[in-house]
Structures are given as structure tokens and as C-alpha cells.
Amino acid sequence: MVGGGRGAFIGAVHRIASRIDDRWELVAGALSSDPERARASAEDLNIAPDRAYSDFREMARAEAARADGIDAVSIVTPNHMHAEPAIAFLEAGIHVICDKPLAATPEQARRIAEAVNGAKARFILTHNYTGYPLIRQAREMIERGELGEIRLVQAEYAQDWLTESVEKGDNKQAAWRTNPEMAGAGALGDIGTHAFNLLSFVTGLRCESLLADLQSFGAGRQVDDNGHVLLRFGGGARGMLWASQVAPGNENGLRLRVYGTKAGIEWHQENPNVMTFAPLGEPKRIVTRGGAGLGGGAGRWTRIPPGHPEGYLEGFATIYTDAADLIGGVGDGALLPNIDSGLEGMWFIEACQRSSGAGGTWVAR
Amino acid sequence: MVGGGRGAFIGAVHRIASRIDDRWELVAGALSSDPERARASAEDLNIAPDRAYSDFREMARAEAARADGIDAVSIVTPNHMHAEPAIAFLEAGIHVICDKPLAATPEQARRIAEAVNGAKARFILTHNYTGYPLIRQAREMIERGELGEIRLVQAEYAQDWLTESVEKGDNKQAAWRTNPEMAGAGALGDIGTHAFNLLSFVTGLRCESLLADLQSFGAGRQVDDNGHVLLRFGGGARGMLWASQVAPGNENGLRLRVYGTKAGIEWHQENPNVMTFAPLGEPKRIVTRGGAGLGGGAGRWTRIPPGHPEGYLEGFATIYTDAADLIGGVGDGALLPNIDSGLEGMWFIEACQRSSGAGGTWVAR
Amino acid sequence: MVGGGRGAFIGAVHRIASRIDDRWELVAGALSSDPERARASAEDLNIAPDRAYSDFREMARAEAARADGIDAVSIVTPNHMHAEPAIAFLEAGIHVICDKPLAATPEQARRIAEAVNGAKARFILTHNYTGYPLIRQAREMIERGELGEIRLVQAEYAQDWLTESVEKGDNKQAAWRTNPEMAGAGALGDIGTHAFNLLSFVTGLRCESLLADLQSFGAGRQVDDNGHVLLRFGGGARGMLWASQVAPGNENGLRLRVYGTKAGIEWHQENPNVMTFAPLGEPKRIVTRGGAGLGGGAGRWTRIPPGHPEGYLEGFATIYTDAADLIGGVGDGALLPNIDSGLEGMWFIEACQRSSGAGGTWVAR
Amino acid sequence: MVGGGRGAFIGAVHRIASRIDDRWELVAGALSSDPERARASAEDLNIAPDRAYSDFREMARAEAARADGIDAVSIVTPNHMHAEPAIAFLEAGIHVICDKPLAATPEQARRIAEAVNGAKARFILTHNYTGYPLIRQAREMIERGELGEIRLVQAEYAQDWLTESVEKGDNKQAAWRTNPEMAGAGALGDIGTHAFNLLSFVTGLRCESLLADLQSFGAGRQVDDNGHVLLRFGGGARGMLWASQVAPGNENGLRLRVYGTKAGIEWHQENPNVMTFAPLGEPKRIVTRGGAGLGGGAGRWTRIPPGHPEGYLEGFATIYTDAADLIGGVGDGALLPNIDSGLEGMWFIEACQRSSGAGGTWVAR
The missing domain is CATH 3.40.50.720 (NAD(P)-binding Rossmann-like Domain)
Known part of the structure; x- marks a missing residue:
């Protein structure tokens, strides 16, 4: 380490x-x-x-x-x-x-x-949220066409710990994460890249252009602490991304919603063992991690039966275990975030900063 | 009538x-x-x-x-x-x-x-959602400064009934609501104006400029059925609005979130008798319509005790009752949507259409 | 009147x-x-x-x-x-x-x-809760065998307004409802009979015997303010009923759960427009009032489309409308609570009081 | 091992x-x-x-x-x-x-x-559920009197995996857990003891007598798969406990509710990072694991910040870590389940079996 x-x-x-x-x-x-x-x-x-x-x-x-x-x-x-x-x-x-x-x-x-x-x-x-079992199951379901053609993709990651300018005190985490030299970006880099990675991972869609409206609400803050971003994907899907560290009441509010021609799904990181799946014209399903029926897919990346919650650490552990498999030659690492994911995140940050710097204009690849 | x-x-x-x-x-x-x-x-x-x-x-x-x-x-x-x-x-x-x-x-x-x-x-x-008791209470709380200075305002209204182009069949509601001559706009006018009205009503903020990305996903559809909108308010607050009729799993998903320097609130129309109120640094409260503590405000526009849900019809009824009071000279109609609300909605529709028509650019007053 | x-x-x-x-x-x-x-x-x-x-x-x-x-x-x-x-x-x-x-x-x-x-x-x-559309749909689903053979029935109705002995002050509602002469019973009669009626209405099962443990927690209170009741039904199903007016945090927490050999359902009065339906071995469904798929049944007793909540007053109104139909000769009143429902409730109260008075023993018909 | x-x-x-x-x-x-x-x-x-x-x-x-x-x-x-x-x-x-x-x-x-x-x-x-941070916080809150005098204690643990008699197939877990010689009891021992332990741990109350109604719904099943239990505690508090393995839609539905003269709390194992706390006359709070305000207590038994969920394995790990501290002489093990907890569980099983065997009578210590 x-x-x-x-x-x-x-x-x-x-x-x-x-x-x-x-x-x-x-x-x-x-x-x-x-x-x-x-x-x-x-x-x-x-x-x-x-x-x-x-x-x-x-x-x-x-x-x-x-x-x-x-x-x-x-x-x-x-x-x-x-x-x-x-x-x-x-x-x-x-x-x-x-x-x-x-x-x-x-x-x-x-x-x-x-x-x-x-x-x-x-x-x-370590875009660790991709290790959550239901996130991987959502990816599979979309790959198999269970949502139909994807039209809408929405991700958000909201926190509240920087609502006030706590970096001026002795909060070391806040200090480096709001320092432009050390962090490069604020909410955008720290949590926005997670949201951007997650929606790409789950849908397989490539963002072709985006438009961002970034703010630094915290007094004297030198990096963004809030950003609203519009997204356009190859194939015509559209999206929205919100990253914020100044939204009181949000701890780690990472949420994903995807809507296609046939169905929609919703997932929330703070209760990650459930996901809703809404096939058009049928009642919404509550899919549980490894649970009955549609829950099967997630079971491959889980350690304990459904109903006993796995959390953040287990999802993170799956990244490490997949890495061990890849390095050990027993896995292909197809689900592992890699350098390409990293470069995508850097493009996201840079494009958002460029867009917002220009007053909020569309930035294409 | x-x-x-x-x-x-x-x-x-x-x-x-x-x-x-x-x-x-x-x-x-x-x-x-x-x-x-x-x-x-x-x-x-x-x-x-x-x-x-x-x-x-x-x-x-x-x-x-x-x-x-x-x-x-x-x-x-x-x-x-x-x-x-x-x-x-x-x-x-x-x-x-x-x-x-x-x-x-x-x-x-x-x-x-x-x-x-x-x-x-x-x-x-009849922007009837302003008749929901907790919406009126939220307005009061913001007016009294309980959220501090407002930074972020997000509203969305999502439905799924136009996911497929049902207007081609014998769905009369769908037929006129997707007819540009009769409706003027699609999701934007039908439900987007409700969301826009609601966020204005609750926060008292005036939208100074916006940027919209509208789509018509339904095959052959002549009006928008989805729109993502970025908002900039006087005083520096920023916002996001989403209106959609093609999001499977959403019936009448009208949701409102407001975050200020001191607290945040969230409300969802489909379960309108509760609202969360999250003062920074304290546990989130579940405020009920007319319920204990913070629930008091809403009680003035309610007919039955907390815990017995009032719904859409009661909120709508409050508009009619306020109208009777106004006309009867026993009320000042301060909470009633009027011609100004209507013109605001028309500006919203027209500005969104102009913005999206230009490829997604900022449109100011 | x-x-x-x-x-x-x-x-x-x-x-x-x-x-x-x-x-x-x-x-x-x-x-x-x-x-x-x-x-x-x-x-x-x-x-x-x-x-x-x-x-x-x-x-x-x-x-x-x-x-x-x-x-x-x-x-x-x-x-x-x-x-x-x-x-x-x-x-x-x-x-x-x-x-x-x-x-x-x-x-x-x-x-x-x-x-x-x-x-x-x-x-x-007016056992008005039977007028809630999803309650009537639940009854239909059970009648049609969609839950299989019923094994477990649980109802509860919890409030908190009598946690303290407010009847000693100027609370008129509390005064008569805790007066043995006027009310006859406390929580048992006021809300327990609703819960008992609801489980009978939905399942069609007849309670053959029960055992109750009643308390009067409020200082100086002369009627029960809490009761736990075990139930045995004809055919072998078992159940549990809880009625309380001293449970802080509960406004009108009327909840129903029914489990059969094939599926289970759960419903909560405070958000009455949704019900979960869990077929064994399949993901749980969120059934909405009049909504997609399984929601159809409820649509017959509803005024507005799904997603726009109906509440307590609408459910109550359905009782009045059914009564008008019955009296007008255009309905058979099959779903209307009548004198038999009333006598059942009286049996429930009396049997609970007898059981608890004897220290908590089984009381059969 | x-x-x-x-x-x-x-x-x-x-x-x-x-x-x-x-x-x-x-x-x-x-x-x-x-x-x-x-x-x-x-x-x-x-x-x-x-x-x-x-x-x-x-x-x-x-x-x-x-x-x-x-x-x-x-x-x-x-x-x-x-x-x-x-x-x-x-x-x-x-x-x-x-x-x-x-x-x-x-x-x-x-x-x-x-x-x-x-x-x-x-x-x-290893009554591992006592390792959940919010369970320990609940215990502290009750100890400090934040709920007032405890009146009502309700615990339930519901599953559905034995709804059908899967022990007749090749389900090894089901086979031994429904074998009277190997398991001693069914739902009662497997999950009922957890619920009983949890309510004792959190409230510090001692159960003085109980009454149980046990069933074996599964065809040919030799142990109980469902039990409703009434509880009487020292000091006058009353309670209810439900354990079931035949309730479709429940995976590991361990829930706890405690109501006192001043406040009530509710917690559900399947989403263990939140608990509600309802002080009488104030809005209900959503307390998060280690989160703002009331969430502080739980932070001592947690590894990561609030909003990133910990789950079943982390709660279980806390038992092992406390054991290491106790054995290593750096902790007093005051929160660790021990032989007394085990004997309490055995009393619970035996008393329930005796009560139910006698047709459902009260069994005292």
C-alpha cells in the first residue's frame, strides 16, 4: 500500500x-x-x-x-x-x-x-460502486435487453458534509478535497466521477457530449461543490447527472435511474440490497440481492443469502477479489474498472469544467 | 363549468x-x-x-x-x-x-x-398541487428562513403512460395531449408547468434563465415527451427540472427537493402526507401533515387529523375553497395561482422550446 | 344526521x-x-x-x-x-x-x-377502511386463491395520542373515548374493532377463539389503551392483533399482513395507495391503486388515475356511495359492513375483555 | 474452528x-x-x-x-x-x-x-445482531432514559424459505434445521431466539412470563415453523414476538419496536443503517448509523462514515472484535452475548414449547 x-x-x-x-x-x-x-x-x-x-x-x-x-x-x-x-x-x-x-x-x-x-x-x-451485486445485475439486465432500448439515464451523488466551509477548520479530509492542486476538482472529481462511471458501467452507453453548470457555494471555496450536468449519449439516449456536497440531509446519496422502452430500474446506494424493476404495464418489482426470481443475477457477487444486507465494504471487496482473479489468471476482469474508466472520468471532469467555464455550453468529445 | x-x-x-x-x-x-x-x-x-x-x-x-x-x-x-x-x-x-x-x-x-x-x-x-398542505407548509418554512439561503431547487414530474405511442390508438386523453394545436406542448405543458409552478410557489424564487434539452421519444410523436431543464434563479440559486411521460414505473412522480444553507426538504406527491426536513447537523425529520411538532403549519389546510391520509382531491379542493374565500371577500387569495402563475408557465414552455430548438442554449427573461 | x-x-x-x-x-x-x-x-x-x-x-x-x-x-x-x-x-x-x-x-x-x-x-x-380500494382488491385476490391457503393474518392499529392521560385536560375526544360508560372499551373498541373487521373482511376467515392481554398504561385510565391479541381461525389459520393508543410515533398505524401457502400481502393505511404482493419464489410486487397489472381490481372503487393519491375521505366516501347503491336498488351491498360486522366487533371486544380479565385465557365462540 | x-x-x-x-x-x-x-x-x-x-x-x-x-x-x-x-x-x-x-x-x-x-x-x-451499531445505540438511548419508562416491546423475525417443505428435497440447511434431534426447535430456536435476545439486549428488561401459540404448517414438518408469543416483563412492560419461516415475501425480516412513556423507536435488520426515533409530540427522526445528531452513539461500533452502508457481516465482525478485546484484556465484554444469553434463549424455547403444548397457557419463570 x-x-x-x-x-x-x-x-x-x-x-x-x-x-x-x-x-x-x-x-x-x-x-x-x-x-x-x-x-x-x-x-x-x-x-x-x-x-x-x-x-x-x-x-x-x-x-x-x-x-x-x-x-x-x-x-x-x-x-x-x-x-x-x-x-x-x-x-x-x-x-x-x-x-x-x-x-x-x-x-x-x-x-x-x-x-x-x-x-x-x-x-x-477502484470505482467500487460497480462491485455492488445489484449494479452488476442491472448491467446484465440491460445487456440482455430487459429494459428495451435505453432512453433516459440519471445518476446523482449528493452529500452534505461541505455545506459549510469546514475546510477552514481542522477537517483534513475537507482540506485536501477542496484544494485545487491536490484534488483537481471538487464534488465533480470526488463523487461526480463515481456517478458518471456508474451510469456508463450499467448502461454500456457512451456519453458523446455534455453541458455542466458548476457552483462553489461554500464561502471562499476554490473548487466546485455542486454541479448539474446534462448528458447526450450515442444512440440518442439522454441523461442528467447531479453531484453535490452541499445538500443537507444527504450522506452518500448515490442514486441511479435508467428508463428504456420496455422497463425502468431505480437503485439507491444507501440501501443497496434492493432495486426496483418496473416493466411497462406491470407492477413494479422489488428485486433483492440474490433474492427470489429476478434477484438471481446478483447472487454471483455476494457472500450471504438475501435478507442479510451486504454493504459498501463487501462491494469494495468484490473489486479486490476480481482483481485477484484477474491477476491470478482465473478471471478476465471484464467488470473491473481500468485505465479506460479512469480516462473517461478525467474527460468527464475536464469537459464539465470547460462547459461551465464557458457559461454552460455543450462540449462534445 | x-x-x-x-x-x-x-x-x-x-x-x-x-x-x-x-x-x-x-x-x-x-x-x-x-x-x-x-x-x-x-x-x-x-x-x-x-x-x-x-x-x-x-x-x-x-x-x-x-x-x-x-x-x-x-x-x-x-x-x-x-x-x-x-x-x-x-x-x-x-x-x-x-x-x-x-x-x-x-x-x-x-x-x-x-x-x-x-x-x-x-x-x-388550478395549479392544484399548491393546495397540498405540506407544500404550503414548506413555503412557510422557507419564508421564515428555516432552510437558510436557498441554493438548490429540484423538481421533477415523471409519468410512463406515453412510453408507447398510445395516441395512435383510441386513447382520447393521449390524442389531444400530444396534438400540438390543442396542447401547445407535450410533457412540458401538461406536467412540466406543474413542476415549475411548484418550485416557484414553494421557494418564492424567480427563474432568470434556463436551458432545456427536449425530446420526442415516442414514434411519430409531434410534441415533447421528455425534457431535462437547468435553471438559474435570482440570488444565485440553481436548479434542475425533469418532466417525462416515458419513464416506466412512474405514475405521477412529482417530487420536490430544496436545499439551503441550513436545511433541506424533500416531498413526493404520491405519498403527500409526509415530507422530510433535514436541518444541517441534525437527524432528518419526518414531518407529517398536521402532525407533531413541525407538522403544525399544514394543519390549517387540512380536514382530518394526521395519520389519515388526504390526497389529490383534497389538495385540489383547497384551491376551490380558497377561491370561494377570495370571491366571498374573506380571504386575500395570497396562495392562489393566478394569471401571473399562468404567464410564468407560458414563459417556461416557450423558453424551453426556444432553448431546445437552438440545440440547448441559455434563454434569459 | x-x-x-x-x-x-x-x-x-x-x-x-x-x-x-x-x-x-x-x-x-x-x-x-x-x-x-x-x-x-x-x-x-x-x-x-x-x-x-x-x-x-x-x-x-x-x-x-x-x-x-x-x-x-x-x-x-x-x-x-x-x-x-x-x-x-x-x-x-x-x-x-x-x-x-x-x-x-x-x-x-x-x-x-x-x-x-x-x-x-x-x-x-361505517367500518370505513373496507372502502379503501386496495383493501377490496386484496379481498378479491384472496377469494380467487392468489395467496393459496391462508395461514397467517396479522393486523395492527397503533396510535400515540393517549400516551399521556390527556383526558384529564380539556381534550373532549379523549374524555368520552376513555369513559367506560360512553365508549364501552378503549383502544379495543375505538380502533381494535377496525383492525378485527379489516382482517375478517379481507380474508373471509372466521375467528373461532382468541386470547387477549389488555393494559391501561395511562395513569388513572379506566379503559384499555393497549392490547395484544392472539387469534385462531376456522381452517387452522392463526393471527395476531395489536391495538394501541400509547405507541409514540404512530398516528393511525393501521397495518394488515396476510400470508398464505402461495403468496403474502402487506398494506399500510397511512400510505394506502400501495400494497405489496409477494408470490413465493418471485420478486415482491408493488401494487398501486388502479395501477399497472395487478392494480386493476382496485380501479373499480376509485375516482382518479393511479399515482394521484386517494385517501381516507375517499375510502369513506365509497361506503356512502355503496350505501346509496344498495338503498337505490342498484347494488347488492355485498361489500358493505352491516349488523353482522357490528356484532362481530362486539364479540371481539367482549371476548378480549373476558380473556384478559381472566388473566389471559383462550375464549372461544 | x-x-x-x-x-x-x-x-x-x-x-x-x-x-x-x-x-x-x-x-x-x-x-x-x-x-x-x-x-x-x-x-x-x-x-x-x-x-x-x-x-x-x-x-x-x-x-x-x-x-x-x-x-x-x-x-x-x-x-x-x-x-x-x-x-x-x-x-x-x-x-x-x-x-x-x-x-x-x-x-x-x-x-x-x-x-x-x-x-x-x-x-x-454469537447473537450477532447485537453487533449492529444502531442496536447498540438503541440500548444506550433506553439506558439513558430517552424513551422514558418502557411499556411495549415488539420483536419479529420472519422468513419464507420454509413455506414449502423443502426439507424433503436436497436442501441440507432445511434438513438439519427441521430435524428435532439436531435443531431442538424450529423457527423458535433458529430465529426466535435472536428476536428474544435482541429485545432483551436493547431494553434490559427481563421476561417474567410468556404464552406461545406454535404451529408446524409445513406438511410433515416435525418442528415449529411459526410462533406467536405474548410476553410480560418485570416492571409491567408487555410485548409480542413473532417468529416465522412460512411468511412469503420475508427474507430476514428481523424488526424491533420499543415504545416508552417519552418516545418510540423502530429498526429493521434488512436496512440496518437507519432507525426511527419518535419523541412524543415531536416529528419522528431518521437516525442513521453514525450520522448527524442522534446518530453519534452508533459511530463507536462502525468502520466507515454514515451513508455508506455496513451490513450483516460488519455487525457480526463486531462480536469477534469485542471478543478479541475481552480475551486480550482491553475490553470488559459488557455488550457480548454470553452463557447467560444462551440460557435465556433456552428458557425461551422451552417455555414456548411448554406453553404451546398446553394449548397456549402462561408460563412463568
């Missing part, structure tokens, strides 16, 4: 997710660039002292050289610190599992993509 | 709504322009033969001349048939209660507005 | 309900036994002075004698005042629509039943 | 739960009494061959003798196979984490209790 030392947030999530299915063991880390914090954090996590690095380049070199070197590295640093470690490990032939969004700038993203293209090692981006 | 004869839909709704609080009695009508159908429909409704007209102009004249003439007329004809009767009755000094949208064309709307300005009689537009 | 004068509650509900479908007109009343209050109340309701009575016996006599006498009387007095007027009007040959429960004592109930048996006039009891 | 070999169900759940917080490692097991299956199962789980036992007594002996012997054993066998291994490991001084219910017979339970009393090792029973 690179990043994720004491006081970090997403690193702990990656560690739990990687453990759940017993496919990964954390054995080495450059958990902080501060040597003392790196050492102490490694000790917390039972990493042997000789594999507790403070420099990710040294870690890449040393681990590549070991007979028992790591199979893959998790990169869980802030956005602007994804590119350098990703490139270092890819060049060392070590598989990379990287947090999203891909990078803080298009330039960083481009350099990662070059490294991926030139590498034999795999690159996996 | 003008319109609302046999086979009509909204006329019956107006009749029930007007009866609920026992403030109105239906005594005269030009229920159809077909004399035989007008006569038979009047008979169905126990209207005396001498007050069963087939020509609304004759009705306006005759009723104005009677000592016991009607107090007000309900106009429940298709959109393109609002202007002529409205003008006739206003000129005859008879109050008008008119279904929405105001008219099928801006020209018709302008002529109604002129008649209203020149008349002593009142003009009331 | 008998009862329902100024300050009363349920009278106003009956009046609105009777108006909604335009089948009844209020033309006479003994609205109070206090002559002045009777007169003033009648004036409020536009009842002609010569038909504003202060004595229900006089009203029965006078109206029976008029050529244009009333078709039916609504009795909306407290429970202990049902028997005398009901008998007087039945004997006068005037149809009776009576609020529930049937009476405050078994003796009163018996006398009403005798009068009904000896009368040509009809007797209808 | 004892039990949990290939084809087992709950063993895998325990293994994931124990891994989530990285406090346990699976190093030894007697996964099956069949030597070949024990060996193969151990290999699946990366247990070293010399610690893969086929006899739990040998395992207890050998592990107790090793310097690096196990800290604790998880017993995940069918109910009738809890006592022997529990006693063996307790006598060997090894801590025991045992699945519920405690045993298949009172005699077995008594023998385990004796062993616990005589041992220095700890005994923990």
Missing part, C-alpha cells in the same frame, strides 16, 4: 475490502512520506520493519527485487499523488490498484495511461 | 374538488360544444335544462343576466380552448377558475391576460 | 364522505341534544330551520311523515348513543348508517340487532 | 466476520468429523496439515499443548453438536465462541453452563 497511514481515511477501507474474501495480505507499505509516520503506521498494521518504506520508489524497486515481493500495490494517496507511484510500480512490473479519480490533472492522467500501455502489469481503478 | 362532458377526465376532478368543502354547487354548464352531448352530460349532473348550454358565450351572457347567475365558471377544456371562454366570462363579470396550462399559445395567453387586467372578475388557475 | 354538532369530529368526516360522489345531500339533523347548539349547528350546515331537530325521536317521526323525508340517517354520536337513535329510525322505516363500534354494551348491541331484524330498512356500519 | 467444512453455511460467515477487523487468523480446525472432508476443507482454507483435525477433542488437546496454540475456537456445528466441543475446549482452557442457540436440549445447555462456570476460559455466544 502507498498512502493510508495514520489519520487517513480511504486506506483503511481498502485494507478491510482486501481482507474480506481472504485473497490478499498486506505485507509491505509506503504509508507516508514522513519516515516516522510511515514506520509507526506500518507497525500499527503488523508490516515487518524491512518492508515499511517511506519512499514509494524504493518500495517499488525493493519489492520487485524480492522473491516474495508483493503481487500488487494499492495506491490510496490524494489524487495528485496517484501518477508518480502508479508509474513507478507499473514500470517495476507490479500490478496497480489505484483509488479514483485517476489523477488531479489531465497531464498526470495521460502519463499514467502511457505507463499502463507500456506495462505488462495490470491497472485497476 | 365549460367542458367536462361525458368522456372527459379533468372535469370530474374539478367537480369533486369543488364539492368537498361544500362551498360550491354546480348549477350550469356548457359541457360540450356538441348540443346533444352537452344536454346529456348536463342531465347526468343534474343541471337544470335551462342552464345546460352548448355555447359558452351564450352561457356567459345568460348567466350574467340572471339574478341567481353563477358566481364563477370552471374552464376544463383542452388548452387551446381556454382563451375564448375565459375572455367571455371575464368580460361578463363572472369569476374564472381555469385549468392549466394557461393556453396553447403565447398569443392566447396574452389575450387572456389582457382580459384579466381589464376585468373586475377574478382569474384563478 | 344525528350527532355531529359543533365541536364534534367524526360528523364532519361523514358529511364530506357523503358529498364526494354527489349521492347524498344533508337536509335534516338532530345535531345535538342541546336545542341551542342543535339549532346553531344546523344553521352552520345550511339545514332548514324546520328540519333542525334537537330530539332524534322527533326527527325520526317527522321525517318519516314527510313526502320528501330523508332516505337515510347518519348516526355519529358516541358509542353509548348509537342504540336509541338507530332503533328509532329503523322502526320509522328509515335506513341507518351508523358509526362504529356498534354500541357501548352487548345489551345495546343486541337491541339494535333485534331492530334490524324486524325492520325493512337497511343498517350499515 | 469446529465445523464449517465444505458445504456448510454459517462457518463461512464466521470466518469473514473474524477477518474484517484483522484481529483473528484461522490457523487450526476440526472442520468435519469425516477425515477426508476435514482435510480437504482445511486445505481450502490454508490451514496447515498438522493443524487440520478430524476430532475436536484431539484438537482441543493438541492446541492446548502448543506454545502457539489457538486463542479461541469458533464452534459452528448444528445445535446438537455445540455441547461436546464447547465443554472440551473450555476444559482445555481455550476460549469458546459458539453459534446460537446454545444447544438442542436443556440438558446439553446445562452441561455447557457447568463447564463455563468451572472454566477460566470465556464463553461467547
